[in-house]
Amino acid sequence: MKLALLPIIRAAVPAMIFFLLLVAPPFLSSFLLTLVTQALIYAIVAMSLDIILGYTGLASLGHAAYFGLGAYSVGILATRYGAGFGITLPAGVFLALAVAAIFGLVALRATGVYFLMITLALGMVVWGLAHRWVTVTQGDNGISAIPRPDLGLPWSLALSIPFYYFALAGFFIAFWILRTIVRSPFGQTLVGIRESESRMRTLGYHVWLHKYIGFVIAGGVAGFAGVLWAYYNGFVSPVELQLATSVEVLLMVALGGRATLIGPALGAAIIVFLKNLVSVYTHRWLLILGAVYILTIVYAPEGILGAIKWRPKKVKPKTVGVEDLTEGEIGGSV
Amino acid sequence: MSSRRIAAISGLLLVALSAGASPAWAQKGPIKIGFLTQMTGGGAAVGKDMSNGFMMSLEEIGSQIAGRKVQAIIEDTQGDPAQALTRLRKLVESDQVHAVAGIFLANEGYALAPKVDEYGIPTVWAVVSADDLTQRKPTKWAVRTGWTSSQPNHPFGEYVTKTLGYKRIVTIAMDYAFGWEQVGGFQRTFEENGGQIVQKLWPPLGTTDFGPFLAQIKRDADAVFAVMVAASALRFPKQYQDAGLKARLPLIGGGTSFDEFVLPSLGDEAIGAISPLIYSAAIDTPMNRRFVKEFRTKYGKVPGYYGEASYSAGRWIAEAAKAVGGGVEGKEKFLSALKKVELPDAPRGPIKLDAYGNPIQNIYVRKVEKKDGELWNTVIHTFPNVSQFWNYKPEVFLKQPVYDRNYPACKYC
């Protein structure tokens, strides 16, 4: 039995990581600290994607849209209307939830490859709007000079260490919300749907409603991350919404290990650090990033946590010739 | 707090303090300049021109200023403002640079500006031309050694009515801030001198097929003023010619539509095009001839304004560093030195700054001509000492909004 499976380890390792995150700031150079802050925010996006990708089995190519919507809410409200955090946070999350609710109605009519394509199209629609609706979004120039939120705390969030804790708090909150969801009966149902939709349907579960709620929640949490991101950079532009960003978040989830929540967070940290530290040594960081994409699928298709057998392995009944048929086609064949 | 943690923190503090800049130590370390530009992705070629120009200026002075070594740290913004911010953080917090230079995209400039002021790091905008960076949204800690997007087009509007005699013009410009500011500057002086812009077309960024726009151009105008950049500058003249327009409507444009970046790849369809810019590789001064020859030998291509502006930015920083005797740690002093630099012999001609930190410089009206089988931007007229405000009083100029899609309005459309 792999060491990683021991329940003690599985509980202790996250606790250790959280502890380290809490006490890290004094030991890190300020640049490393900003990287960790970035990693935390992207970890939230990756974890939110895990809900629909890892737990429900739906790969979305448009998840960056919700991230961007949250960020733009802050950008527009804070710079144009001087809105404080008390308004921008709910506005950002709400906008992401609302758009996810609308898009979910369209996207969830499909699965598999078609779902991928619809989410791609919807993501591009939002990106296109950010680019072209210049009166609202300032188009290509982006929205700059977003001031850090004033929460009335004795430490100004304009400084890196207080903001780090702010982002860390956001990360803990998001993690706690998502973990509660995946451990609940609702979350278990999502997993059941991932394994076999038809089976769940015969068992009497409202499959579409579960997928829809999962989709909307994932969008809302990504929007939350977007709010933090806008404050972190003080800037937002259409780049946050582009296709490459959506694909990158997919990579974070795949790299870390689907359906583990911690895996995607780890994947996010790895990618953020990779992009930033590799480019110090070589301008060829794109080659390396590309290689990471490929090597992940070849050598660790279940991600890092999957490779170390973090999750107990599910036992699948053997069927003849199953390697040639796609999952979507055999569906609930058991 | 545990005693171990106290020891750890004190240890770290000691290391940090001893590594920090105290004047006596600092004189022995190199002057560190961070150079930010796009080295990968779509704008990689521009980034290469910029870093080449910048490095060339440092190499010419033996990478030494006032007896102190100069070290340039080139960082890749990847064309992403968020990455640009992260790189800036790294340069300032991790590498402890004394100054930052570079940047060519407007959104990167706007993203970095507040952070530059927050850090109090002397910054030189080398190429980025977004008007407001030295107008309505100035950065205290930055100077610009390049240009503003509207700067060359103010005198050009006058030139087009008075010298070329065109009275009715159609503008077609890429639909983003750079295009708007270029058209805005042109329209203002053009119409003030009796011209009329009869149509404004705005192809979105990334348009590959200009067909829909070319078909709409009013055929009864006198000329077409096109603002294109890089890949769009490359494909536009051919499509323009093939649509039968070149024969009827002379093509003029913003400087980037025909600059040295795309000129080598353009064909005969570009011959005769007239445009204004701060630079032309064909400027006939000893300084520029030498610069072009050296750049071409070293990097295998004729320098465009990306290369020249970055080269001049490097020389600018060197002059300022010399003026403070190499003591670039004194940030305030270094900044005021940067604001006072004058380069009388930059390859593009004399440069000095106005009160808002933007160059006052020559504007060259150029015409694309073929010489020895190559296309060059021959200078046909020079406007000396042009500032970003042209002949307008800065206070009056700044009261009006920044040029955009709808300002100035198209009265004659």
Place this chain on the structure above:
Amino acid sequence: MEFWVTQTFNGISYGALLFLLAGGLSLIFGMMRIVNMTHGSYYLLGGYVGLSAIWRGGNFPLAILAGALVIAIVGIVEWNAFLKRLGGQELGQVLTTMGFALIFQDLALIIWGGDPYTIPVPAMLSGAYQIGQLYFPVYRIFIIAVAALVAVLLWLVLEQTRVGAMMRATVDDPEMARGVGINVHGISMMVFALGALLAAVAGVVAGGFVGVYPGADFEILPYAFVVVIVGGMGSLKGALIGSLLVGLLDNFGKALFPELSYFTLFAPMAAILAMRPTGLYGRA
């Protein structure tokens, strides 16, 4: 009147260009169901290879051939070494092909530098035919001709030849195909190579029109997907109609509502998908 004729002609020529591009993706994605993010890179690399061929003294047809062959080989290698095993795993396909796309993007930068180039076209393809006040650029007519040729050839191969029948059988039902003795792996590899080849041809042909430059790969990728989706996966006819539709929509959209340009393209795509998730002519 002039406006409508010219715009329609432009829309059709742009649609023709899209068909060359999307035709390949229609095979790879539409028929083989492989989500191929590398498709844009095939287009880009094809253009660059064609450019190099011309620089070395080749002529235009040679450039097209060179681009087609080299990229077909690249496609074969990518498929054989990596994609073959990822049948049905959309996530794996997206990430693997994305990885290749990034690698190719950087390789192109290393090999050809980042400057934008156009592919020099033969003199007989330049200029325009003039009918009254209307100009019809020769090169646009050329693009339409090439697209039509490719469409006819593809139809002939797929519908009228044995190999084509084997291809259709393989993508419809690999199990059954193997059962009747078809070399499924060999045929799949051929289809993939054909798809990549078509993208490369599009790259060279488009290169003479829109140029070859870094970033072109990711610029056209969404367009290619839009065409395949709108037209319907698994249907060559759908790809043809889809590209014409997208070409015309994009053109008229840009002409009439330039502020909404990306929106006019992707919103209809989303709308069509909402109503028919398999696209206009798709089979589930």
